Amino acid sequence: MQIDLKYGAGFQRAQLPMTAQVLSVAPAAPAAAETLVRQALSAPLGTASLKELISAEDRVVIVTSDITRYTGSEIYLPLLVAELNRIGVADGQISILIALGIHRPQTEAEHQKILGPLFGRIAVFDHDCDDPQGLVKLGETDSGLPVLVNRRVVETSRVIVTGTVGFHYFAGFGGGRKGLVPGVAGRETCMRSHFSVFNPPEVGGKHPLATTGVLEGNPVHQLLTQAARMVKPDFLLNTVLSPQKQILDVFCGDLEEAHLAACELVRQQFQVPLTEPAELAIISCGGEPKDINFIQAQKALDYGCRAVREGGTIILLAACRDGFGHPTFFDWFDYQDLDQFEQALRQNYQINGQTAHAVLSKARRFRVILVSEFSAAQTARMGMEKAEDLQAALALAQAGLSAAPKAVVIPDGGTVLPTVTKAG
DSSP states (O other), X not given: OEEEEEETTEEEEEEOSSOOEEOOOOOOOOOOHHHHHHHHHHSOBSSOOHHHHOOTTOOEEEEEEOTTSOOOHHXXXXXXXXXXXXXXXXXXXXXXXEEOTTSOOOOHHHHHHHHGGGTTTSEEEEOOTTOGGGEEEEEEOTTOOEEEEEHHHHHSSEEEEEEEOOEETTTEEOSGGGGTTTTTBOHHHHHHHHGGGBOOTTTOSBOTTSSTTOOTTOHHHHHHHHHHHTTOOOEEEXXXXXXXXXXXXXXXXXXXXXXXXXXXHHHHHHEEEESSOEEEEEEEOOSTTTTSSHHHHHHHHHHHGGGEEEEXXXXXXXXXXXXXXXXXXXXXXXXXXXXXXXXXXXHSOOHHHHHHHHHHHHHHHSEEEEESSSOHXXXXXXXXXXXXXXXXXXXXXXXXXXXXXXXXXXXXXXXXXXXXXXXX
């Protein structure tokens, strides 16, 4: 069985020494992306249309994702701006704010990729979570979380939040409220909101409902939503994308109602049932940008490990040409004992530290063979084994497998959520 899997901007090819079940999805061919955007704008969920919400005198800030999350922004942003122009809002009254969260600033080329034909026409700004002059405190949530957000979304007349919805490994789903918190929030707000992934100290460990595909009872989702609501956004536009990065559908309207509708489509389209867990999973993140850095790539590991029995083997293809994704991420692997790691996070919580903890936890539960641009020493420090390419990874894996292992291949691990269910 020959497989070709996405890796960075290219592919990795290998011959499998066993048969394998391919866990993939084939969503129905979408209508023209522009048509889907226009239809969603004309029929918003849970709120009035832009024409009813916005006047010609308004200043409008459009929040959109950074380069690590492809959203279809170069398609929907021009259509959104055209709609605002029809209302009478001039280009000079519109600005685009890149929701970096705690990520690095974008390059000019990345701005151009995000904005498409709007680049050079509409003002664009990167959010800076560490600029005290650029942040405004809106108050505190019920749990005492201080909500600091970018001054631009507070001092403008209208706020439109855009992005894409997919599975998220501890917030349940991406998109929606995450465009604002952590997207345009201060570092303290980002850190403390994500800290709710853990149980209280007297219980310890990760909260069981702070996991992929779960919103109800998810403490991270609940806190992010309450904090984002304090910004009082006027309108949401979220896409749902195919593994090929085509726009499958677009959801517009109220921050929560439109987001929930998008989440339901993701659940229907990208949750893949399995009758029993596999001994071996071969996972590609799906290429760039899902494997642009390891913080992004580890999502495919989180989703894909659900297809594997405890102690099983995972081969993960993740080029990570942009490195780890945060300057201090790799430093957290100084903690090799998971209990000590958790204690360190409780004393000095960092989002990238929590991500590193999640990675090391999986590396302790499974044998993980990583194909990436990282060195063997870097890979080992994350608890994994280095392989130069997919064929070499398969040779490494085979030594620890049974004679006829149950194997699965996941070509788009950053999109698909395997779910083991009882047969019949």
